[in-house]
Amino acid sequence: MVSVVSAGKKWGKSLSSRPENVGLGVMLGLGVGAVALAAQWVKGPSAMLVAIAMLAMVVGLIYTAFAGGLEARKSLAPYGLLKPGMIWLCLFFLAPLWAMVVMSLSSKAGRFDFFPDFTWNFENYRIALTKFRPQFIRSFSYAGIATMLTIVIGYPLAYFIAFRGGKYRNILLGLVVIPFFTSYLIRTLAWNNILADEGPVVSLINKLHISGVFESLDIMQNGKLMNTPAAVIGGLTYNFLPFMVLPIYVSLEKIDVRLVDAAMDLYSSASQAFRKVVLPLSLPGLFAGSLLVFIPAAGDFVNAQFLGNPQTTMIGNSIQDQFLRQLNYPVASAMSFVLMIIITIIVLIYTKFMGTEDLA
Amino acid sequence: MSAAFSKRQKAGQRLVNVAAGAALLYIFIPIFVIVLFSFNEPKGKYNIKWQNFTLKNWAHPFVEKELTSALWVSLRIALIATVVSTILGTLIALSLSRYKFKASGAVNLFLILPLTAPEIVLGSSLATLFLNRSVGFGYVTIIIAHIMFQISFVAVTVRARIRGFDWTLEQAAQDLGATPSRAFWKVTFPLILPGIMAAALLSFALSVDDFIITFFNAGSLVTFPLQIFGASRVKISPQINVLASILLFTSIGLMAGAMILGRRRERRHAGTLSR
Numbered sequence: 001m002v003s004v005v006s007a008g009k010k011w012g013k014s015l016s017s018r019p020e021n022v023g024l025g026v027m028l029g030l031g032v033g034a035v036a037l038a039a040q041w042v043k044g045p046s047a048m049l050v051a052i053a054m055l056a057m058v059v060g061l062i063y064t065a066f067a068g069g070l071e072a073r074k075s076l077a078p079y080g081l082l083k084p085g086m087i088w089l090c091l092f093f094l095a096p097l098w099a100m101v102v103m104s105l106s107s108k109a110g111r112f113d114f115f116p117d118f119t120w121n122f123e124n125y126r127i128a129l130t131k132f133r134p135q136f137i138r139s140f141s142y143a144g145i146a147t148m149l150t151i152v153i154g155y156p157l158a159y160f161i162a163f164r165g166g167k168y169r170n171i172l173l174g175l176v177v178i179p180f181f182t183s184y185l186i187r188t189l190a191w192n193n194i195l196a197d198e199g200p201v202v203s204l205i206n207k208l209h210i211s212g213v214f215e216s217l218d219i220m221q222n223g224k225l226m227n228t229p230a231a232v233i234g235g236l237t238y239n240f241l242p243f244m245v246l247p248i249y250v251s252l253e254k255i256d257v258r259l260v261d262a263a264m265d266l267y268s269s270a271s272q273a274f275r276k277v278v279l280p281l282s283l284p285g286l287f288a289g290s291l292l293v294f295i296p297a298a299g300d301f302v303n304a305q306f307l308g309n310p311q312t313t314m315i316g317n318s319i320q321d322q323f324l325r326q327l328n329y330p331v332a333s334a335m336s337f338v339l340m341i342i343i344t345i346i347v348l349i350y351t352k353f354m355g356t357e358d359l360a
Numbered sequence: 361m362s363a364a365f366s367k368r369q370k371a372g373q374r375l376v377n378v379a380a381g382a383a384l385l386y387i388f389i390p391i392f393v394i395v396l397f398s399f400n401e402p403k404g405k406y407n408i409k410w411q412n413f414t415l416k417n418w419a420h421p422f423v424e425k426e427l428t429s430a431l432w433v434s435l436r437i438a439l440i441a442t443v444v445s446t447i448l449g450t451l452i453a454l455s456l457s458r459y460k461f462k463a464s465g466a467v468n469l470f471l472i473l474p475l476t477a478p479e480i481v482l483g484s485s486l487a488t489l490f491l492n493r494s495v496g497f498g499y500v501t502i503i504i505a506h507i508m509f510q511i512s513f514v515a516v517t518v519r520a521r522i523r524g525f526d527w528t529l530e531q532a533a534q535d536l537g538a539t540p541s542r543a544f545w546k547v548t549f550p551l552i553l554p555g556i557m558a559a560a561l562l563s564f565a566l567s568v569d570d571f572i573i574t575f576f577n578a579g580s581l582v583t584f585p586l587q588i589f590g591a592s593r594v595k596i597s598p599q600i601n602v603l604a605s606i607l608l609f610t611s612i613g614l615m616a617g618a619m620i621l622g623r624r625r626e627r628r629h630a631g632t633l634s635r
Contacts, residue, residue: 024463038489081455082467085448085511092486092508093474099492100485115491153383160380172384174615179387181611182394184569185588186604189596190390193397196408241387270369291476299478302571306592316480316572323484323576329491332484340481347476356472359516 019072022064023079026057030083031090033057038095039102097340104333116330124334132318132335139315139339142229142304143297146236147244150293151286153237154244158285159278161245162252176245184239188306191235195225195307227309235303240296244289247358251285252278288358291350295343315339391608398601405595417598421606424599430587431603437499437583438567441506446560448507449514457519458527474512482509483576490577497579505577506570510563517562521555554622561618565611 033054036042042050065073104124106116129136161172179187195201202225205211214220219230255278263273301316315335323332397407401414422428452471456464474482486505487497495501529551533543571585578586588600 020462024461027463038493040492075461078455078459078461078464081451085452085515086467086470088448088507088511089470089474092489092504093482096482096485096489099489100481103488103492153379153386156376156379157383160376164377170619174619175384176387178608178612179391180565180569181615182391182604182608183585183588184571185585185592186394186600187390189588189592189600190393190397193393193408193410194390198409238386238390241383245383270372295476295478299480299572301480302589316478319480319484320575323487329488333488336481336484339478343476343478343481344473347472351469351472356468359472359475 019064019068020075022061023076026061027079027083027086029057030054030087031094034087034090035095035098038091039098041098100333100336100340103329104337106330108330121330124330125338127331128334128338132315135313135315135318136338138229138312139298140342142233142236142314143294143300145233146240146297147290147294149233149237150241150244151290154241154289155248155286158245158248158252162249162255163257173246173249177242179239180242185302185306187239188235188302191231191238191307192226195231195234197224197226199225201225226307227312229308229312231307232303232312232314235307236297236300239300239303240293243292243296247288247292248282248285251282251288251358255281284354284358287350287354291347291359294346298343299339394601395605395608398598398605400598400601402598405597407596407598407601417602421599421602424597426582427584427587427591427597427599427603430582431584433581434568434584437502437506438564441503441510441567442560442564444503445507445510445563446514446556449511449559449563450518450556452511452515453518453522456515457522457525471512471515474509475516479509479570479572480576483573486573487576497577498581501577501579502574502581502583505573506567509570509573510567513563513566514559517559518552518555521558522552525552554618554625558618561614568607 033050036050037047061076065076068076102118103116105120105122106118107121107123108116157176161169161176165172193199202223205214205220205225206223211220211223214225215223219225219228221228225231259277259281260273263277264270268276298314299316301314301320304312304314304317319332319335319339322328322335397410398417399413399415400407400410401412401416402409403411452467455461456467483505486501486508490497490501525548527548530540530543530548533547534540538546569585571589574583574586575589582590584603591597591600
């Protein structure tokens with residue numbers, strides 16, 4: 001008994017000499033434990049064991065903090081500050097993703113069973129990728145076009161604010177984010193007013209007799225602007241434009257104007273100076289903005305719902321419909337997971353090259 | 361840029377100005393339409409076509425009972441979720457900017473993930489978890505969901521705002537005999553408070569406005585965006601525009617106020633430093 005206590009003390013001492021590792025270990029341990037409990041990796045008595053182990057880790061941590069003195073507490077502090085938020089994210093972000101993967105491989109045993117069981121049912125993915133392929137394709141192409149449009153519209157604006165805004169910069173930036181102060185849904189509905197069949201835009205086009213031009217560009221369909229792919233893409237572009245302007249502005253603002261002067265002094269033309277100096281330096285913002293626009297646009301279903309027609313549904317509409325109306329959780333989860341994987345790959349490629357700084 | 365501008369360069373400059381102006385106009389037209397249509401007197405159930413100017417809607421902004429109560433639900437949820445997420449997110453931001461430690465890179469990446477995951481994935485997966493555990497949908501599930509996406513947002517925003525904060529100030533206070541906690545509350549906290557408040561305000565707005573994630577985790581509870589979504593199929597009343605305008609003007613007022621306060625504060629600090 002004595003030897004156990006002394007061994008414990010020795011272990012405690014060796015731990016308190018490496019408090020940083022203790023902090024990191026406990027954080028990881030608690031995180032894994034939280035996911036395990038929430039996602040039901042363990043059930044019944046073993047769940048109890050996991051809970052007890054987590055409690056023991058907390059006790060050990062407190063012991064280390066007290067035994068190690070000021071130094072130990074200092075190196076434990078960052079982990080201590082991280083823990084509550086991190087555990088929340090483990091419980092309600094990571095564990096749900098796990099639950100989603102499990103659900104995407106489940107199937108209902110019988111017609112009247114409400115709840116699907118895990119059966120390695122890859123059929124869900126086949127349905128997600130074949131039956132809903134048009135929606136996937138539409139999502140990514142609409143989001144891609146919207147992203148390009150936000151660059152075309154947003155870059156000059158960000159450029160103007162950064163280089164010609166002067167003392168009005170902050171006010172101009174405030175104006176850019178003003179749409180965020182009205183409800184997302186109402187903003188989208190406002191486009192309904194603008195593009196409506198008897199609305200101002202359509203009647204202007206008709207008065208000028210240029211509807212043929214828009215029809216041939218496929219922006220108008222049968223004399224309508226509403227309920228067309230163009231309306232959906234326009235809505236996406238509008239709603240996510242600030243996400244493009246702000247990061248571009250941030251990277252433009254960092255540019256030392258003297259670099260442009262230097263280029264001009266070396267006889268570059270204005271457009272050369274822009275192409276060779278300004279544009280490359282603003283690329284981080286451009287990439288960050290593209291990510292911040294593309295992702296929410298690809299997963300959106302509000303614009304397609306309010307501004308589109310049944311032939312313009314995106315993957316978000318299908319997920320929503322399968323999940324909340326058809327109560328077909330497995331297929332909805334499979335679609336969500338495919339969307340998540342595609343986007344995660346894009347994000348990881350991005351962070352590999354650009355880091356995480358510009359996304360803030 | 362002392363070199364004389366050629367005609368072409370001037371034309372290019374003007375092009376940028378025009379494009380920027382057009383972009384601002386594009387940003388503002390729907391906002392203008394929202395406010396404008398709050399003064400409309402629609403015939404029928406859909407407030408889509410302009411008919412007549414009226415002040416009736418503004419005289420009775422809360423006449424749509426369901427809409428008003430939904431707004432209250434949203435505000436209540438946002439208040440609770442924002443308080444919790446601001447605390448948790450600020451702690452993370454402090455940890456990341458104050459200390460150098462192993463795993464900070466991994467933590468950074470982990471924080472970004474909820475922000476870059478599509479909302480529909482966050483919403484549907486969390487709903488799956490709640491379904492698995494047969495948790496009843498309602499206030500609690502919505503608040504949990506909102507805190508989840510707000511934490512990352514607050515952490516990232518606060519971290520950006522306190523980047524470059526001079527942590528030696530805290531050390532100086534400690535050298536002068538302050539305890540670590542006193543040094544934090546008396547020196548550090550007041551200086552980083554504006555950044556925290558800004559993050560809290562923005563995440564409050566995110567919560568009030570969240571639709572997609574809430575849609576999956578609300579059950580039968582109806583928040584303001586859910587009410588608009590549900591009602592939009594049968595009726596779009598002008599009161600929606602009135603309430604939206606009120607929210608808009610309140611937020612603009614708050615933002616302008618924060619800006620002015622910030623500027624005054626800056627001036628005062630500049631004053632103390634030069635003295």
